Amino acid sequence: MVTITEDISMGKEKVKVPVVNELDGSRPTEFGYTPVCISGPNVSVPFNSPFYPGCGCQQALCTKDKCSCIQSYGPSYNEEGCLQIFNQPTEFSQPVFECNSHCPCSRSCQNRVVQNGQHLQLQVFKTYCKGWGLRTLENIKECTFVCEYAGELISIKEAKKRAQELTDETGNYLIVLREHSSNDDQILRTHVDARFHGGASRFINHSCNPNLIMVPVRVDSIVPHLALFAARNIDSGEELSFDYSGEFDYWHSHETNDEHHELKALQDQRKDRKSCQCGAVNCREYLPFDSSLYSSESHQAISPVNG
Ligand SMILES: C[S@@+](CC[C@H](N)C(=O)[O-])C[C@H]1O[C@@H](n2cnc3c(N)ncnc32)[C@H](O)[C@@H]1O
Ligand SMILES: [Zn+2]
Ligand SMILES: [Zn+2]
Numbered sequence: 550m551v552t553i554t555e556d557i558s559m560g561k562e563k564v565k566v567p568v569v570n571e572l573d574g575s576r577p578t579e580f581g582y583t584p585v586c587i588s589g590p591n592v593s594v595p596f597n598s599p600f601y602p603g604c605g606c607q608q609a610l611c612t613k614d615k616c617s618c619i620q621s622y623g624p625s626y627n628e629e630g631c632l633q634i635f636n637q638p639t640e641f642s643q644p645v646f647e648c649n650s651h652c653p654c655s656r657s658c659q660n661r662v663v664q665n666g667q668h669l670q671l672q673v674f675k676t677y678c679k680g681w682g683l684r685t686l687e688n689i690k691e692c693t694f695v696c697e698y699a700g701e702l703i704s705i706k707e708a709k710k711r712a713q714e715l716t717d718e719t720g721n722y723l724i725v726l727r728e729h730s731s732n733d734d735q736i737l738r739t740h741v742d743a744r745f746h747g748g749a750s751r752f753i754n755h756s757c758n759p760n761l762i763m764v765p766v767r768v769d770s771i772v773p774h775l776a777l778f779a780a781r782n783i784d785s786g787e788e789l790s791f792d793y794s795g796e797f798d799y800w801h802s803h804e805t806n807d808e809h810h811e812l813k814a815l816q817d818q819r820k821d822r823k824s825c826q827c828g829a830v831n832c833r834e835y836l837p838f839d840s841s842l843y844s845s846e847s848h849q850a851i852s853p854v855n856g
């Protein structure tokens with residue numbers, strides 16, 4: 550096994566992220582490492598302006614019986630930092646709110662998890678037929694936070710432009726997270742592109758039967774973190790994966806019939822879709838892609854990112 554680099558994060562993560570290649574002499578293409586999202590072109594993101602008040606907890610560690618953050622929005626995590634809403638799939642549209650910079654509690658408060666960053670031993674490796682991938686070097690318990698999908702936060706317009714520019718050679722690192730608001734018909738779409746700037750998570754491949762799930766988590770901004778949690782217990786050595794389409798079927802049920810048919814037609818027209826090599830018994834054959842990025846209509850989509 551050839552170690553290409555001891556730490557692709559170059560000290561930017563708490564735990565080193567090595568890159569190994571057991572198959573050939575290739576190296577990952579260059580990109581700028583960032584552990585958290587950064588602003589893309591012409592985008593100004595209010596990263597550090599808490600948009601909801603913090604709690605007034607006097608202790609370093611918030612408790613669910615006293616903390617107004619936990620009472621208003623949670624409890625999202627148990628004492629071990631594991632996501633609580635996990636076994637209720639319908640709740641996935643409910644964003645998680647962590648304690649923020651207005652809160653006097655310490656960094657080890659149970660309501661601060663994603664903001665504390667990646668803490669597991671992960672490794673980038675060359676796969677047989679999906680390019681590079683990311684695996685864990687330790688066992689991971691179900692519901693544990695693994696890492697955030699970090700990259701450039703871009704506007705809908707920029708996401709459409711980048712989607713059109715993709716070729717067979719350029720992998721697709723653009724993830725669209727959709728959140729449906731319960732009080733109106735709008736869909737909040739957050740676009741993160743990890744092609745030019747990203748974290749270790751940019752190496753995570755798609756699976757139709759994934760071991761991670763993406764959950765929007767908010768801390769100091771209306772813009773959510775795209776947080777990846779273990780969907781089940783994961784063994785040391787296993788490749789990490791998530792479903793690139795997210796809860797696509799779930800979201801689809803919120804789209805109007807016309808929109809649904811138009812997007813379906815666009816999807817079917819595209820003969821250049823990449824075949825999925827996930828190997829799952831329930832494999833859907835093709836990698837998911839967001840057909841709305843190829844449509845001229847913006848429908849009811851809004852983005853927390855301007856530009
Ligand atoms: C976010 S990147 C993942 C890391 C990528 N494998 C690399 O080498 O940098 C997404 C790209 O990986 C490849 N990929 C991811 N999941 C795949 C799968 N299940 N089957 C085939 N290719 C996959 C596709 O080329 C896709 O555009
Ligand atoms: Zn509190
Ligand atoms: Zn708080």
Ligand SMILES: [Zn+2]
Pocket residue numbers: 756757758825826827828829831832833834835
């Ligand atoms: Zn598949």
